[in-house]
Amino acid sequence: MAEWNDADLEKIAAAEELDLASERDNGTLRDPVTMWVVRSGDSLYVHSVKGTDGPWYRGTRSRRQGRVEAGGVRRDVTFRPADPGEYAGVDAAYREKYGRHTSIVEHVLTEAARVSTLRLEPR
Structure with missing residues (x-):
C-alpha cells in the first residue's frame, strides 16, 4: 500500500x-464527481450517501482506480474498501469536519x- 506524503495528505x-x-x-x-473527503489517521476516505447503489460508487468498482483532486493536489489513486474497523474513525472525522451541516451529516x-x-x- 502506497502512503500519502504529509503535504498532500494535509x-x-x-x-x-x-x-x-x-x-x-x-x-x-469518467466525469469527476464532487464530494466530501475526510482524514482518519494517515488515510483519506470518501463514501456514498446512496451506499453501494450510488452511480459514482459503482463506477469505482470496475478498475478500482481513478484520480482525485482537492486542495491544489491531483493524484491517481486506488479505491480500497475500508475495513469495518475503520468506520468509527471515519464517522468521527465526518462529524468533526462537517458537523455544521447537521442534517446532511x-x-x-x-x-x-x-x-x-x-x-x-495514492498510486
Whole structure:
C-alpha cells in the first residue's frame, strides 16, 4: 500500500470538497464527481450517501482506480474498501469536519453509506 506524503495528505484533508473521477474499463476517466473527503489517521476516505447503489460508487468498482483532486493536489489513486474497523474513525472525522451541516451529516452516516466507505490510496 502506497502512503500519502504529509503535504498532500494535509492539503486534501483540509479541502472542503474533493473531485473524484473513476476509470472506465478502457482506462479513460469518467466525469469527476464532487464530494466530501475526510482524514482518519494517515488515510483519506470518501463514501456514498446512496451506499453501494450510488452511480459514482459503482463506477469505482470496475478498475478500482481513478484520480482525485482537492486542495491544489491531483493524484491517481486506488479505491480500497475500508475495513469495518475503520468506520468509527471515519464517522468521527465526518462529524468533526462537517458537523455544521447537521442534517446532511446524518445522511452520510447511515449504515448504507458506511458500507460504501473507500480508502483513497495514492498510486
